Amino acid sequence: MGQDVCILVVDDEAIIRDFVAEVLEEYRVVHAVNGQDAIDKIPGLLPQLIITDIKMPVKGGEEVIRFAKQLDPRIPIIVITGYTSLDTANECVRLGADGFLSKPFTIAQLRDEVCKCLEGNHV
Amino acid sequence: MSFLGRFNNLSLRVKFVITISLLIVASGALVSTYLISKHMDTAEKGLIKKGSALIKVLAVNCEYGAFIENEIILDELISATAKTEDITYIVVQNIEGKILADEAKPGIEIPRDLPLVTKEDSLAIRTIAEADGDGYFYELCYPVVTTRTLVSRETLGAIGKSRGPVVTEVIGNVRLGISVSATIAETITNIRGAVIIILLVISATLLLTVGFVNLVVKPIERLVDATGKIAKGDLSLEIGMGRRDEIGMLANAFDSMVQSLKSSRKEIEEYNRTLEEKIIDRTRELEDAQAQLIQSEKMAAVGQLSAGVAHELNNPLGGILGYAQYTLEKMSRKPFAEVTELDFEAYRKHLRDIEAQSRRCKTIVQNLLKFSRSSAKIDFCDVDVNATLLETISLIEHQMVMQKIVLTPDLQPNIPKISGNSGLLQQVFTNVIINALHAMNEGGHLLITTRHSPGLGEFSGAVEISFTDDGCGIPAEIQKNIFEPFFTTKAIGKGTGLGLSVSYGIIKEHGGEIKVESIEGCGTTFMIILPLEKPASEADTENKAGERTMGELSR
Numbered sequence: 001m002g003q004d005v006c007i008l009v010v011d012d013e014a015i016i017r018d019f020v021a022e023v024l025e026e027y028r029v030v031h032a033v034n035g036q037d038a039i040d041k042i043p044g045l046l047p048q049l050i051i052t053d054i055k056m057p058v059k060g061g062e063e064v065i066r067f068a069k070q071l072d073p074r075i076p077i078i079v080i081t082g083y084t085s086l087d088t089a090n091e092c093v094r095l096g097a098d099g100f101l102s103k104p105f106t107i108a109q110l111r112d113e114v115c116k117c118l119e120g121n122h123v
Numbered sequence: 124m125s126f127l128g129r130f131n132n133l134s135l136r137v138k139f140v141i142t143i144s145l146l147i148v149a150s151g152a153l154v155s156t157y158l159i160s161k162h163m164d165t166a167e168k169g170l171i172k173k174g175s176a177l178i179k180v181l182a183v184n185c186e187y188g189a190f191i192e193n194e195i196i197l198d199e200l201i202s203a204t205a206k207t208e209d210i211t212y213i214v215v216q217n218i219e220g221k222i223l224a225d226e227a228k229p230g231i232e233i234p235r236d237l238p239l240v241t242k243e244d245s246l247a248i249r250t251i252a253e254a255d256g257d258g259y260f261y262e263l264c265y266p267v268v269t270t271r272t273l274v275s276r277e278t279l280g281a282i283g284k285s286r287g288p289v290v291t292e293v294i295g296n297v298r299l300g301i302s303v304s305a306t307i308a309e310t311i312t313n314i315r316g317a318v319i320i321i322l323l324v325i326s327a328t329l330l331l332t333v334g335f336v337n338l339v340v341k342p343i344e345r346l347v348d349a350t351g352k353i354a355k356g357d358l359s360l361e362i363g364m365g366r367r368d369e370i371g372m373l374a375n376a377f378d379s380m381v382q383s384l385k386s387s388r389k390e391i392e393e394y395n396r397t398l399e400e401k402i403i404d405r406t407r408e409l410e411d412a413q414a415q416l417i418q419s420e421k422m423a424a425v426g427q428l429s430a431g432v433a434h435e436l437n438n439p440l441g442g443i444l445g446y447a448q449y450t451l452e453k454m455s456r457k458p459f460a461e462v463t464e465l466d467f468e469a470y471r472k473h474l475r476d477i478e479a480q481s482r483r484c485k486t487i488v489q490n491l492l493k494f495s496r497s498s499a500k501i502d503f504c505d506v507d508v509n510a511t512l513l514e515t516i517s518l519i520e521h522q523m524v525m526q527k528i529v530l531t532p533d534l535q536p537n538i539p540k541i542s543g544n545s546g547l548l549q550q551v552f553t554n555v556i557i558n559a560l561h562a563m564n565e566g567g568h569l570l571i572t573t574r575h576s577p578g579l580g581e582f583s584g585a586v587e588i589s590f591t592d593d594g595c596g597i598p599a600e601i602q603k604n605i606f607e608p609f610f611t612t613k614a615i616g617k618g619t620g621l622g623l624s625v626s627y628g629i630i631k632e633h634g635g636e637i638k639v640e641s642i643e644g645c646g647t648t649f650m651i652i653l654p655l656e657k658p659a660s661e662a663d664t665e666n667k668a669g670e671r672t673m674g675e676l677s678r
Contacts, residue, residue, distance in 0.1 A: 012524070015442035015480055023449060055434060055525035080441075082434030103437035104444040107452060 035059030197224030431522030527566035562594025
């Protein structure tokens, strides 16, 4: 584990990306600034986990999920979003997301979701 | 001017007096003329009748004297009669015309050479002009007859009729002068009396007429005077004549009319006062309602922005919460004595991040508060349209990002400030942008441009702001309705139907224009033109009618 595990963090907010990277410092965290950036990086990176925001410029999280799941349905995906409604969560699950975190989330929630996904204990 | 015209211009009083006087004089003259002529006629007839009787008696009495042509007998006979009043002369003549006796009043000249009456029992009446004057007199001439029996030799000595035929023979004339001057004098006296009486009657009538006219006209003049005063608005007078006749009734009716007018005026003044109060109250209520309307519409916009704002807040909050927890965790893991310079630097960086993100939250909340703040009082000041647009964009930016809308701001730098209210303008810009976002559900492009168009003549110049989206567009048939209140194409709960109508009112209040150009399926451009200075006429109208401001806003 550790640096062998690559996690792709997709968010247009640098502060969120930085924070996630710091918390998950034991992993290799790669940043993507929006959905398009992520889609460009995923094939070469083949990350063990994708953490993505939904509402982003150019391309959103839905496209990232769709693209990743098409490429490899086993790649776990955690959605982090400012929308805290049940509709948003359901939509994410429908798209194939494995975890869901609403902003602002705690370190414990983040670590818990990451651990669950990496261990294969999908939601 | 004709006589009738002049007469009509005279006062009622003079007209009345003239008419009554003419009537009295005319009727007096008519009656007098009739009576005088009648009197003269009767008097003359009486004279002739009297003279006829007298002359017949005289003729009989003179038979003997005339027969024997004895002057003494005849003088005696006529002298007594000649003294009778109205008799001017008596003449007895034989049948040849010789005067047997005559008697005349002093100064009377007996007319000569008048024809004699030769037929028995025939009375001649002559009118003879007086020699020395304009007058006349009557002369009666009657034959003196004698009867005799023609005795023949055969009948001499017989008695009665058998003695012979009786013949009547005219042997002379009696002439009688009858003066009418006494009668005329008497008539003139009578006329004088009548004229005096008529004059007295006229004077008395005139006096009475003037009195009567005064009795009628003076109150009418008072009424006319009072009417003039009332026409000028003086309702304080009261005529109160205290009479019970028609004029008194008129005056009383007038007084009660003035009283009614007074109370009506009082009522009207009262109505006016209450009406003004009501108008002030209603205007205030209307202003409040319109301020509430603007505020409600603003709140509706805030509601539509809330999802984006929440998301926008959650990002920095995520950073704040995360870094705070992370730092605390790091600090608790390592005892204070073991904290290295590197650790310390990391804490410092996290705290700086927290501070920056907190400031970001503050700005978001401040912008939202500023936007949603109630602005019941609309103050105009210099507004930088570009700055207001950027503030608006900052509120909606996140929503645009989420909707994958690419915003292209093309704001002309250094455009002059306009006179306006930035809060209200921000509300308009927000509304137009939210509408554009709704039109571009599947993402799209929004181009926002500002341009300064320089002034020309009295026109001070303007700032043109356009919002062009490539959304679904507005069907041509409803383009004319979109600024109407409560017109909406959005689902229930998605819009109030007041956004564009309130926006229209706000732009009109700035003396500006808001226009729409749209092609269904291609996109829509909203163009807002704001003059640098509100046109003077607009300001004047506003001063004249204070309700205009809120009235326009209620569009």
